[in-house]
Amino acid sequence: MRPLVATIDLAAIRHNYAVAKRCAPGRQAFAVVKANAYGHGLGEVVAALSEQADGFAVACLEEAVAVRALHAEARILLLEGCFEAAEYQLAAQLGLDLVLQGEQQVADFLAAKLSRPLNIWLKLDSGMHRLGFSELGLRTWHARLHEAAAVAELNLLSHFACADERGHEMTEQQLEAFLGVLDLDFTQRSLANSAAILTIPAAHMDWLRPGIMLYGATPFAELGAAELGLEPAMTLTAQLIACREVAVGESVGYGAGWLAQRPSRIGTVSCGYADGYPRHAPSGTPLLVRGQRVALAGRVSMDMLTVDLTDLPAARVGDEVQLWGAQLPVDEVARAAGTIGYELLSKVTQRVPRRYRNA
Numbered sequence: 001m002r003p004l005v006a007t008i009d010l011a012a013i014r015h016n017y018a019v020a021k022r023c024a025p026g027r028q029a030f031a032v033v034k035a036n037a038y039g040h041g042l043g044e045v046v047a048a049l050s051e052q053a054d055g056f057a058v059a060c061l062e063e064a065v066a067v068r069a070l071h072a073e074a075r076i077l078l079l080e081g082c083f084e085a086a087e088y089q090l091a092a093q094l095g096l097d098l099v100l101q102g103e104q105q106v107a108d109f110l111a112a113k114l115s116r117p118l119n120i121w122l123k124l125d126s127g128m129h130r131l132g133f134s135e136l137g138l139r140t141w142h143a144r145l146h147e148a149a150a151v152a153e154l155n156l157l158s159h160f161a162c163a164d165e166r167g168h169e170m171t172e173q174q175l176e177a178f179l180g181v182l183d184l185d186f187t188q189r190s191l192a193n194s195a196a197i198l199t200i201p202a203a204h205m206d207w208l209r210p211g212i213m214l215y216g217a218t219p220f221a222e223l224g225a226a227e228l229g230l231e232p233a234m235t236l237t238a239q240l241i242a243c244r245e246v247a248v249g250e251s252v253g254y255g256a257g258w259l260a261q262r263p264s265r266i267g268t269v270s271c272g273y274a275d276g277y278p279r280h281a282p283s284g285t286p287l288l289v290r291g292q293r294v295a296l297a298g299r300v301s302m303d304m305l306t307v308d309l310t311d312l313p314a315a316r317v318g319d320e321v322q323l324w325g326a327q328l329p330v331d332e333v334a335r336a337a338g339t340i341g342y343e344l345l346s347k348v349t350q351r352v353p354r355r356y357r358n359a
C-alpha cells in the first residue's frame with residue numbers, strides 16, 4: 001500500500017467548533033463544510049458535529065443534498081443560493097436556508113411554486129463586490145420579500161473581504177454598511193467568518209459562519225492557529241521511500257534545479273502534487289522526518305518529492321514524513337509555498353486515503 005495518508009482528528013474539529021462558539025456566547029454557528037469540509041471529508045465531519053452544530057453551510061445544492069442525507073433536521077445554509085431556476089423545488093424539499101444574492105435569484109425564487117416556505121438570507125454587498133445587493137437593492141427586495149408567502153424567516157447576511165488583516169479599514173466600512181440596514185426587520189443576522197469570529201466581536205450578530213478555524217488553521221498571516229487555541233485537524237503523513245548520497249555539484253529532480261553545495265543525503269518522499277502538495281513550494285519548504293525539520297530539495301514531482309537529509313544522518317527508508325499537521329502547522333507550509341492553509345487543505349486529492357480518529 002502506498003504510504004500516504006491524511007489522518008483527520010474529528011475531536012479536534014469538535015474542539016475548534018466549541019472555540020468558535022465560546023468567542024460569541026449565546027450566538028449560533030453554521031459549521032462551514034463546503035468543498036468536502038475543506039478537504040477533511042463532508043460525511044465524517046457532519047457526523048462528528050451532528051450533535052453539537054447549530055447548522056451547516058455549503059456552497060451548492062449538491063453539497064446540501066449530501067448534508068441532508070446525513071442529518072434530517074439540521075439547518076443547512078446554501079451560501080451562494082441556487083444557480084438555476086430548477087433548483088428551488090429541491091431546495092424546498094430539503095428545507096434549506098437559502099441565500100438570495102442577485103436579481104435573477106430573487107425572480108426565480110418568487111416564480112417557483114414551492115412546497116413550503118424557506119428561510120431566506122438576503123445578501124448585502126457591503127464592499128467585497130462579489131455577491132449581494134447594494135443597500136438600495138436590499139431595501140427594495142426586503143419590502144417585496146417581507147410579504148411573500150414563500151418566505152419563512154427573512155434574514156440578513158454579508159461577508160468580509162479583509163477580516164484576516166487585523167485593523168483593515170475596509171472591515172470597519174463593511175460593518176457600518178451592515179449596521180446601516182439593521183433598521184429593516186430581519187429575524188436573524190450573519191456576518192462573521194473565522195477571522196471576524198476570532199477578532200471582531202461587534203460582527204458576531206446572531207449566526208457565525210466558522211470555516212477554516214474548524215479545521216485548526218488560521219485565517220491570519222501573523223497569528224498562528226495554536227495561539228488562537230485551535231487544534232490541527234489534518235495530518236498528512238508519507239514515508240521515506242528512498243535515500244541516496246549526492247556529491248557536490250550534482251543536481252536533484254526535474255529541471256536539475258537543486259544543486260548540492262556540500263556532500264548531501266537526499267530522501268525521496270511518497271507525496272507529490274497529484275496528492276495536493278503544492279508544486280510551486282520552493283526548496284527550503286519545511287517537512288518533518290523523525291519529528292525533525294528538513295527542507296524540501298528540488299521540484300515537487302507528481303507522486304514524489306525530495307528532501308535534504310544531510311543534517312539528519314539517522315533518517316532511514318521507511319521513516320515517517322509529516323507534510324503538515326499536528327507537529328507542523330499547515331499555515332507554515334502554506335506561507336513557504338506562497339499560499340494559504342485553506343488552499344492546501346481543500347486541495348488534498350481523492351487519491352489520498354483519509355483515516356479518522358474520533359477521540
Ligand SMILES: *Cc1c(COP(=O)(O)O)cnc(C)c1O
Binds near residue numbers: 032079193
Ligand atoms: C467559506 C465561507 C465562510 C467561511 O470562511 P472562513 O474564512 O473559512 O471562516 C463564511 N462565509 C461565506 C459566505 C463563505 O463563503
